[in-house]
Amino acid sequence: MEQEQIKQKVLDILDHHKIGSLATVKGGKPHSRYMTFFHDGLTLYTPTSVETHKAEEIDNNPNVHVLLGYDGEGFGDAYLEIEGKAKINGSKELKDQIWNEQLSRWFAGKDDPNLSVLEIQPSEIRLMNEGKSTPVILDL
Template sequence: MDQQQIKQKVLDILDHHKIGTLATVEQGKPNSRYMTFFHDGMTLYTPTSDETHKAEEIDDNPNVHVLLGYDGEGFGDAYLEIKGTAKLNHSKELKDQIWHEQLERWFDGKDDPNLSVLEIHPSEIRLMNEGESTPVTLDL
């Protein structure tokens, strides 16, 4: 599989899978939780609150790990392992882009001062479980 094919498969998985796990580092140990992800190219975004443990953890250590794409059908489901760095983004434009009414469960609208967006810049993306030629790493 060449790099263009890997990139296309990665983008397909990012387009079709919104729920994944985000692992941060808490006191030197991994701390994982399910999150909803959006993407622009290879950059990932997920809404969060400034008042969460993950916000504190990212302030202390911006290194994160994301698992995204597993369908749960069994052996052979393609998925991504993404290592990267995260930062809190408070851009109104980005909040507008990712806002969904279901977020009202946690926020008082897209102008809630506690709403922020985790912006994740991958340093490594590995395509897993996609035939005999994987795992393979996308050149970033």
């Protein structure tokens, strides 16, 4: 599979799958949880509170791993394994961009001081279960 085809498939999965797992490092061990993801190109974003364990874990070790895209339809479902570095981004512009009313379950609004955004810059993206020769790695 050509790199442009891989990139298109990766972007397609990012466009159509918003829920995935985010693993951080806690005490030298992986710590995973489900998150809602948004993206701009290959950069991932997920809302969080600055008062969560994940914010503290990322401050201590910014290395993260994301699984995104599995449909649960069978063994051949395409999905992504993404390794990257996360940072906490508190910009008003980014909060405005990702805000939706579903987040009001956890936050008082897009101006809630606890609302922050994890910004994840991928260092490696593996496309899994797509064709006969997987995984394939997207050149970044």
